[in-house]
Amino acid sequence: MILYARFDWLHFYRLLNSYHHFGRPIVRGEATPRLREALEDDIVAGRLRPGQRLDEVGLAERFNVSRTPIREALIQLASSGLVEIRPRRGAFVLLLGPRELIESFELMAEIEAACARLAARRMGDEDRAALESAHHACEDAVRAGDPEAYYPTNAAFHAAIYAATGNRVLAAEALRLQRRLQPYRRLQLRVPRRMDASFAEHEAILAALLAGDGEAAAQALRAHVLVQGERFMSLITALQDEADVVARAG
Amino acid sequence: MILYARFDWLHFYRLLNSYHHFGRPIVRGEATPRLREALEDDIVAGRLRPGQRLDEVGLAERFNVSRTPIREALIQLASSGLVEIRPRRGAFVLLLGPRELIESFELMAEIEAACARLAARRMGDEDRAALESAHHACEDAVRAGDPEAYYPTNAAFHAAIYAATGNRVLAAEALRLQRRLQPYRRLQLRVPRRMDASFAEHEAILAALLAGDGEAAAQALRAHVLVQGERFMSLITALQDEADVVARAG
DNA sequence: CAGTCAAATCTTGCATACAAGATCATTGAC
DNA sequence: GTCAATGATCTTGTATGCAAGATTTGACTG
Numbered sequence: 001m002i003l004y005a006r007f008d009w010l011h012f013y014r015l016l017n018s019y020h021h022f023g024r025p026i027v028r029g030e031a032t033p034r035l036r037e038a039l040e041d042d043i044v045a046g047r048l049r050p051g052q053r054l055d056e057v058g059l060a061e062r063f064n065v066s067r068t069p070i071r072e073a074l075i076q077l078a079s080s081g082l083v084e085i086r087p088r089r090g091a092f093v094l095l096l097g098p099r100e101l102i103e104s105f106e107l108m109a110e111i112e113a114a115c116a117r118l119a120a121r122r123m124g125d126e127d128r129a130a131l132e133s134a135h136h137a138c139e140d141a142v143r144a145g146d147p148e149a150y151y152p153t154n155a156a157f158h159a160a161i162y163a164a165t166g167n168r169v170l171a172a173e174a175l176r177l178q179r180r181l182q183p184y185r186r187l188q189l190r191v192p193r194r195m196d197a198s199f200a201e202h203e204a205i206l207a208a209l210l211a212g213d214g215e216a217a218a219q220a221l222r223a224h225v226l227v228q229g230e231r232f233m234s235l236i237t238a239l240q241d242e243a244d245v246v247a248r249a250g
Numbered sequence: 251m252i253l254y255a256r257f258d259w260l261h262f263y264r265l266l267n268s269y270h271h272f273g274r275p276i277v278r279g280e281a282t283p284r285l286r287e288a289l290e291d292d293i294v295a296g297r298l299r300p301g302q303r304l305d306e307v308g309l310a311e312r313f314n315v316s317r318t319p320i321r322e323a324l325i326q327l328a329s330s331g332l333v334e335i336r337p338r339r340g341a342f343v344l345l346l347g348p349r350e351l352i353e354s355f356e357l358m359a360e361i362e363a364a365c366a367r368l369a370a371r372r373m374g375d376e377d378r379a380a381l382e383s384a385h386h387a388c389e390d391a392v393r394a395g396d397p398e399a400y401y402p403t404n405a406a407f408h409a410a411i412y413a414a415t416g417n418r419v420l421a422a423e424a425l426r427l428q429r430r431l432q433p434y435r436r437l438q439l440r441v442p443r444r445m446d447a448s449f450a451e452h453e454a455i456l457a458a459l460l461a462g463d464g465e466a467a468a469q470a471l472r473a474h475v476l477v478q479g480e481r482f483m484s485l486i487t488a489l490q491d492e493a494d495v496v497a498r499a500g
Numbered sequence: 501c502a503g504t505c506a507a508a509t510c511t512t513g514c515a516t517a518c519a520a521g522a523t524c525a526t527t528g529a530c
Numbered sequence: 531g532t533c534a535a536t537g538a539t540c541t542t543g544t545a546t547g548c549a550a551g552a553t554t555t556g557a558c559t560g
Contacts, residue, residue, distance in 0.1 A: 031544070056512070066545045067512090075322055079329025087283075088512055088551050103419035106368075110420070114360035169353035170360070281514070306542070316515045317542090338521055338542055 031065045035073035038063070043082050043093055044182045050095035054083065081180040094180075098236060101184060105229025108177050112158065113222035115174055116205065119164035120214035127164035128210065134160045135206050142199045150195050151186060157202060161209070161221070184232060194231060198224070281315050285323035288313070293332050293343050294432045301345035304333065331430040344430070348486060351434060355479025358427050362408065363472040365424055366455065369414035370464035377414035378460065384410045385456050392449045400445050401436060407452060411459070411471070434482060444481060448474070 039059075042048040054074060056067045063070070074091045077083035084094045096104060119127070134157040141150035158178060162171035201224040208217035289309075292298040304324060306317045313320070324341045327333035334344045346354060369377070384407040391399040408428060412421035451474040458467035 057510095068544050068546090071513090072322070072325055072543090075325050076329055079326055090511070090552095100419060103417045106417055107420045107423060110364035110368075111361070114357075114364070118356075118360075167353045167356055169350055170357045173357060307540095318514050318516090321542090322513090339523095340541070 031063075031069035032072045032076075035059075035063055035065070035069055036076050039073055039077055040080075040082060040179070043077070044179055046183055046186055048093050050093050050183060052093045054091040054093065056090070080176055093183075096184065098233065101236070102229060102233060104177070104181055105225060105232070108174075108181060109222045109225035109229070111170075111174050111177060112161070112225050113218040115162050115165050115170065116209065116217035116221040117214040118167060118170070119161050120209050120212050120217045122166050123164035123209070127160070127166075131157070131160045131164060131206060131209065135202060138199055138202060142195055145195075147195055150198075154185075154198065154202075155182070161205075164209075185228065198228070201227075281313075281319040282322045282326075285309075285313055285315070285319055286326050289323055289327055290330075290332060290429070293327075294429055296433055296436050298343050300343050300433055302343045304341040304343065306340070330426055343433075346434065348483060351486070352479060352483060354427070354431055355475060355482070358424075358431060359472045359475035359479070361420075361424050361427060362411070362475050363468040365412050365415050365420065366459065366467035366471040367464040368417060368420070369411050370459050370462050370467045372416050373414035373459070377410070381407070381410045381414060381456060381459065385452060388449055388452060392445055395445075397445055400448075401432075404435075404448065404452075405432070411455075414459075435478065437482065437485065448478075451477075 039048070039054075048054070056070050056074070059070045060067045074083055074085065078085045078091065082094055083091050085091045123131070134153065137153040138150065138157055141147075141153050155178060159171075159175060162174040165171060201220065205217055205220045205224060208220055289298070289304070298304070306320050306324070309320045310317045324333055324335065328335045328341065332344055333341050335341045373381070384403065387403040388400065388407055391397075391403050405428060409421075409425060412424040415421060451470065455467055455470045455474060458464075458470055
């Protein structure tokens, strides 16, 4: 029985063969992708702060292009969750509220736990090597006591777990979320001794992964991400109280 | 309070001037979201097929707008994973290859499993009621033996689980993936007896959720989604063989 | 002096213009 | 007859123009 006779398989294969569309960019010509990356870097690196307004004309002048590619870059950033576009009001660097932060970290924890479970079962020798290499890079940053250096190596360690699942769609999704939370993680790692604790947790996760114990790895990774979220929330709260005191004093 | 405002000559004059754009809607500020929704509906409902090209000019004429809002809608759809934009070549309804399909279903399975675990722990009376109501709607469609009616009720049942987690970020993510896979699920449910099996699985999932057994619900839901993916893959393979035969014959 | 309302100003949303890359068709060689 | 090269045509990517919503300003009212 023909269930879907008119499905266009010819086109299907032409598409598949001509383009590896899961390596990524949903981007186009020249300016727009460059702008998207530049703005994304600025946001993730903290040069543009959450809540800050992104003026189309200003950005167009800064990058020496017209408003059109700026708009398109902003729309992409909004779709990937780094920017919020309020109709007829402009674009703002996304500012997650306490509730959204908790929920985002919970989502991240669940996705990473799934990654750990799958990675433990499936990873090959290259994945193992990449994971250990990323872990050692983290170790170096910890030894140096340098949070600024730990931050990218930490991201790379997590990314290595995503990659080890062998599931590119899942890995892409995890990376997207990771980038979305990166501006907040950056704040979080400044909490005293958090870096050392984080690294210790990495060690447990890595051990479980190498032992092929998916459930243990999943549990450990979920807890690792959730504790980041919780630590971060208490930091936020503390900062907020501080701000309130200052506000009352002023 | 002024009950009847003075006649606004300035606004009247501007309104008059605005009529020199003939044949176009005079009200602005709603084109892009409207287009995005219309195109999304067309894709999810299967009126636009995976792999089909989306010509900017053609769409602009069809919707009686310029290319600009069409482009912006397409970019949004690309970011949410329903459309693929190939630089300087145009936009196409996303056509997932076999590998991407498997991986996407796996991701979906993991996310839904997480939803089930959380929902079992957290759902309140309203969530329970919504879940049961959605389940009964599914039952009606199954009794009627109507796959076309089953799709939306099935989607609603799953959506009710997402909502029951109380985590809006997670729920939004799950919904995004659900929509991305909807065009393919539609194909899948035409497999004979799949609808009945699906409903039976729903029943087990619902029972576990109502019993508060998160692990059981997670397991059942993961298997439920994965089996959809596997069924679908064998369908794809069958169609592919068929297409090969046709290709050789032609 | 605070609060309100209208008009000037600013910014976005959409339309249109145009250049450059991609596709297609025709021609010519082998 | 197949294939390659070349130009015509089509389509996208970016720039620019313009009108309406949003914001600010400033004058007026109570």
